[in-house]
Amino acid sequence: MFCIEQSxxxxxxLAVASQVKHKFKPETLRATMxxxxxxxxxxxxxxxxxxxxxxxxxxGALIYSAGFxxxxxxxxxxxxxxxxDNILTTDSYLKVIPPSVDRNTYDPVFNPTGYNLSIYxxxxxxxxxxxxxxxRYRDLSYIGIAxxxxxSILDANVDASLFNYDISPNLNLTLAPVQMALPGGFTxxxxxxxxxxxx
Numbered sequence: 001m002f003c004i005e006q007s008x009x010x011x012x013x014l015a016v017a018s019q020v021k022h023k024f025k026p027e028t029l030r031a032t033m034x035x036x037x038x039x040x041x042x043x044x045x046x047x048x049x050x051x052x053x054x055x056x057x058x059x060g061a062l063i064y065s066a067g068f069x070x071x072x073x074x075x076x077x078x079x080x081x082x083x084x085d086n087i088l089t090t091d092s093y094l095k096v097i098p099p100s101v102d103r104n105t106y107d108p109v110f111n112p113t114g115y116n117l118s119i120y121x122x123x124x125x126x127x128x129x130x131x132x133x134x135x136r137y138r139d140l141s142y143i144g145i146a147x148x149x150x151x152s153i154l155d156a157n158v159d160a161s162l163f164n165y166d167i168s169p170n171l172n173l174t175l176a177p178v179q180m181a182l183p184g185g186f187t188x189x190x191x192x193x194x195x196x197x198x199x
Contacts, residue, residue: 023164031160035153042156046163051155058148066141073134080127085109096130097123 035042082090
């Protein structure tokens with residue numbers, strides 16, 4: 001009886017097909033749209049996880065640069081405005097001029113009769129140069145943020161396009177027969193040899 005049950009079991013069981021593992025192939029459009037929607041998401045979709053810190057370090061450095069240059073620009077602009085006005089209480093320029101320099105030598109509002117005009121003009125020009133310097137690098141930082149964003153989108157797009165590109169050294173040349181179409185719509189009458197490159 002035990003042998004009969006085993007044979008019945010063997011007839012009732014079905015062979016389970018082994019699961020086929022599909023090779024991941026990212027879609028270029030999806031990777032691009034994910035990178036557009038949020039920086040780094042295209043790299044996650046492409047399974048290039050090592051690129052995510054690179055993307056965010058780039059954004060962090062550029063945002064820090066924009067913030068630092070913007071803050072310095074505002075400080076020097078305020079100092080320049082206070083330095084050139086005729087109001088004694090506006091003295092934010094004291095933050096950018098070294099405290100070791102005597103205020104009587106360069107401030108026409110603080111010391112109208114005893115200040116030195118050349119020192120006054122020197123500090124005025126230096127402040128204006130610093131205003132231009134920090135404004136330029138603040139604007140370049142904003143352009144850099146936009147450029148880095150576009151670069152991360154382009155990277156996700158190209159990476160998805162070339163994800164399954166074969167870079168192995170096994171490139172073959174094969175010779176194969178090719179059927180040629182003849183005038184009148186006939187095919188198969190002529191056979192030629194063609195050169196085919198597989199990669």
